[in-house]
Amino acid sequence: MFKTMKKVWRYIRKYKKLLVISITTMIIVQILNLASPLIVKSIMDDYLIGIEDAWYETSEETSVYYNNKYYTQDIESTNGAMVVIQRANYYFVDEIIDLEYIRGNKEVINKDNNITEITFTSQQNESLTVLATKLNKSEVKMFYNPFINPLQVLVILLAVRLLLQIIFSYIQRITTAHINVNIVRDARIDAVTSLQRMPISYFEEEPAGKIANRIINDVGGMMGLFSTLMNLVLNASMAIVLAYIGMFYLDKNLALWTFIIFPLVYLWVKYFVKSLNLIAVKVNEQRSLITAEINEIINGISILQVFNYEEETITKFNKLSKSYMKEQLKENRLHLGIGWNMIRLIGSLVTAVIVLYFGNGYLTIIGFTATAGTIYAYNTYLTAIIEPVGILFREIGNLEHSLVRTERIFKIIDGEQESDEFFETPLIEGNIKFNDVWFSYKENHPVLKGISFEIKPNTMVGIVGHTGSGKSTLMNLLLRFYDLKETDSGSIEIDNKDITINPKRTYRQHIGIILQEPILFAGTLLDNVKFGTNITDEEAIEILISVGGEQLLNKLPNGIYEEINRQGSNMSIGERQIISFARVIAHNPRILIMDEATANIDTETEEIIQNALNKVKENRTVIVIAHRLSTIKNANKIIVLDNGLKVEEGNHTDLINLNGIYANMYRSQIKSAKTE
Ligand code: ATP
Ligand code: MG
Secondary structure (H helix, E strand, O other): HHHHHHHHHHHHHHHHHHHHHHHHHHHHHHHHHHHHHHHHHHHHHHHOOHHOOOOEEEEEOOEEEEOEEEEEOOOOOOOOEEEEEEEEEEEEOOOOOOOOHOEEEEEEEOOOOEEEEEEOOOOOOEEEEEEEEEEOOHHHHHHHHHHHHHHHHHHHHHHHHHHHHHHHHHHHHHHHHHHHHHHHHHHHHHHHHHHHOOOOHHHHOOHHHHHHHHHHEEEEEHHOOOOHHHHHHHHHHHHHHHHHHHHHHOOOOHHHHHOOOOOOOHHHHHHHHHHHHHHHHHHHHHHHHHHHHHHHHOOOOHHHOOOOOOHHHHHHHHHHHHHHHHHHHHHHHHHHHHHHHHHHHHHHHHHHHHHHHHHOOOOOOOOOOHHHEEEHHHHHHHHHHHHHHHHHHHHHHHHHHHHHHHHHHHHHHHOOOOOOOOOOOOOOOEEEEEEEEEEEEOOEEEEEEEEEEEEEOOOOEEEEOOOOOOOOHHHHHHHOOOOOOOOOOOEEEOEEEEEEOHHHHHHHEEEEOOOOOOOOEEEEEHHHHOOOOOHHHHHHHHHHHHHOHHHHHOOOOOOOEEEHHEEEEEEEHHHHHHHHHHHHHHHHHOEEEEEEEOOOOOOHHHHHHHHHHHHHHHOOOEEEOOOOOHOOOOOOOOEEEEOOEEEEEEOOOHHHHHOOOOHHHHHHHHHHHHHH
16 A cells, blocks of 8 residues: 555656645644634623623623613623523623523523522532523614624625635545546556566456556546545645644543544454455456446447347347456445445534433533533544545545556556667568577467577568468567567577567567558548658658559548548558558668468459569568468468477478479469469
8 A cells, every 4th residue: 555655746746836735725624623613602602691691780881781780791890690501591690690590490480470480400400599580572673783793794704704615625526536637648658668668478467448448547546545545635634633622622631532543443444444445355356347438339330130149149138247247236335325424423422412411401420511612523523524424434435446547557657668769770681590499378288389480680581381380470579579488499680690689679670560460540541551650741652652652642632641540440451551661661661571361362352462563672681471482472482380399491482393392382473372
């Protein structure tokens, strides 16, 4: 958890200013929160109930004039009176009574001829009976008069506090959101950057959908982590500390008592998190499985439709969805069962204790009697403590999810990287040597079994063999998509230097490829030809025409500026091949490797490719993995692979004369061409 946080911090660090604003406003909001209950308490105790404090007779003319006497609460004197509130009625008592009686139990007895008697019973169970007069409405108003001004000030204060809180909360939220959006964007960019330099093997192990899901969704985990931490660690803990300050200010003893909740909560949370952890991992796993499945369906939609495989797919998807749902339900049950509800229960228990403590006026052991305002403020603070604990419970689940997801995104961001080192190396001759190469993808399953051959510079070499014989593997090694491992043996040299002496990117600068499935990217035709080189538009057109793209250029309404769809789906296979050839010539590599398309292409396209190949092979070493042997009939050399072994080598005539595998393959291709 700490490690993950440190990684996330790498991103947050860049937005320190925002973070400082966010935290500062958070502190301000919290302090404003602390003030609120105290203001309300003051309104209640000092002003609304303050009328019950002693009223002293005064010679000055004040606003309170009753029974031909002036009264004030400000200056003490020997003679005075009380106003007693009982069930929303106000009574005037013409003597000063101890507050102990006033705060105790009252019983009002209305006698005949308008005489009222009030009997007080104090907490010490002593009673006192006095005569009283009921006050009418205007008289009550008069006694409240001295309070009106300060009360107005307090109410305004309360409103200002609220306004400030709204403003600062807004700033706090908006800055946090800014940080969130920024770190997610940064992380996503980093992930995609990193992805481009991951070893090819990574992409074979992980389905594309899963990787996409990680980059798109799992970065959200970082956001979650950041928000949760702001919410939890800073906001919630600060709320608790400030609420305690308020509580200690109100009543030390009780504040101490409430500490009992924490060990209870701690144990509970610990148990809860452990159970949640287990589920969170599963839920996440299921989710990315589903995403991967959807991706697979979309990518293979044409195959699915043609093969009527829809039903099976749906069944499979249903099963996945069901198990995902099951895990999610489990998680929800956990939350409902022992999460938030449990905290609410603890909260109500504590509130009950408080009410008992304050509410029972006869509980005299503690020797403290609370006013309504104190109880109000106290309860507010207590909620302020319980609530963050509740948030903790809700957020802890998110935190787990976020952590898992964050760790996954960092697996990509900080994942194994191919060296990015690039420096110009002198042009190579293009002499390629394989020396007794043994190679296996999986240990003990050799795919190449002691392959040796040499390819002279500026020659064209064809590699043929049945499917699975190891042709692409040979190229994977030459392109260094894979390097020979310790368990493999032999060596590969270019110009008599081992190909692993330079970092991969540097090594590849003089090598170009055309894949079995030519890959085009969304963008203009021009972008796809240039692809990182700085040739001019005219040169690009020239190159395209030289490999037979004239017809294509004329056909397209926007010519070279025509937009190409993602993956080149609006181009035919032959057209894609032509564009790939143009791209290779634009990059002008010394060595060109071409994995010929297995798909049957029409003779016209075949001719186009043949011409393009003739153009491309000028002045460079060309290796063609050929499926149609006509492509390499004119090659300087043909290497025949069978089941990982080199079985034949020579030019076309040599191999026909040898009358072996190549001759057989050639004959059968001629035959099928004829029958067509
Ligand atoms: P094709 O003509 O069908 O393209 P190929 O000659 O190019 O076939 P390779 O792709 O080199 O054949 O595969 C040779 C063997 O290595 C096959 O048995 C294949 O199953 C295995 N193989 C290929 N790639 C991997 C991989 N990434 N992991 C494990 N085994 C692999
Ligand atoms: Mg292949």
